[in-house]
Amino acid sequence: QVQLVESGGGLVRTGASLRLSCAASGGTLSTFGMGWFRQAPGKEREFVAHITTRSSTFYADSVKGRFTISRDNARNMVYLQMNSLKPEDTAVYSCAASRKYWGVRPDDYDYWGQGTQVTVSS
Secondary structure (H helix, E strand, O other): OOEEEEEOOEEEEOOOOEEEEEEEEOOOHHHOEEEEEEEOOOOOOEEEEEEOOOOOEEEOOOOOOOEEEEEEHHHOEEEEEEOOOOHHHOEEEEEEEEOOOOOOOHHHOOEEOOOEEEEEEO
8 A cells, every 4th residue: 555645735926936745665666657746725636747657758738848857766656846826836745656658647556655735826
C-alpha cells in the first residue's frame, strides 16, 4: 500500500511561485507513473501534470510553460514547480500514483494523497 503526502501549498499573490512536494512511502516510487491533479470548489478534479517512470512529462494546456513536474526516485519524491501563478490556479492539489505508464484521468491512478491547498490572490 503506497501512502502519499503532499506539502508546500499556501497563499500567494498573482505571479508568485510555489513548489509542491509529494512524499511516498510503502512502495517503490520508481515503478509508478506519477501525476498531479487539482480540484477547485464546485468543480471536478482536473488533470495538471504527469511524469512517467522514464521521466517523460505531459501537462494540461492550462499550465503548460508555467508548471514543471519532476521526480527524485532515490528520495521517493515527486515535485510540482508552479511559476507565474494565477487566481484560476487556486485549488487543492493532490499527487497520485499509477501502475500505468501514463494517464490523465483520475481512474488511471491507484493511490492518492490528501492534497494541499494552493490559493492565489489577485
